[in-house]
Amino acid sequence: MAISDADDDLLDSLVRLLRLFDDPRELQVLGAGVRREIHWRLLNGPHAALMRQAGMADSRLALVARAVEWVRSRYDRVIRIDDLAWDIGISVSSRNRHFRAVTAMSPLQYQKLRLQHVDHRLRQQIRLQKARMELIAAPHDVAAIGYAVGYDSPSQFSREYRRMFGAAPGRDAIRLQSAVIVCE
Incomplete structure (x- = not known):
């Protein structure tokens, strides 16, 4: 891995991509072009050789990326180490070594961490949805x-x-309450 300062052109394209996330329609239309520009700048920057090596199909990073994606797509199932190694086309010992070098954990540890993260996010979303429903009835009891x-x-x-619904609970409740009254 390598570290260096990003030049102004790369920073500009990164900032433009981040701003596109504010408007999903613009992101859908312009996002691919800005991502392509970022890739271009990375592949022609000071660490171009390292970037190209990382993108090679047989590089350590590419193998681990495939393994991570394989684990992510099966987060809700019991995974077999042999299946993972077979699907990404390397031996179990080689896969473990590469995976640990990039992620600092084994594939099973990664899957457990991922499951905990998904479970936590789901519980948080359910709690916030429940709170939103209750706030419609009692907007002043936030x-x-x-x-x-x-x-x-x-x-x-x-x-x-606010992160989930885009407004503070009290304001969102009042807005929702007025929308319910208008619809009735």
């Missing part, structure tokens, strides 16, 4: 509803709610 769905602090609840 802190109590946050506690009721399992948050220890109102600021954490508000921050995660």
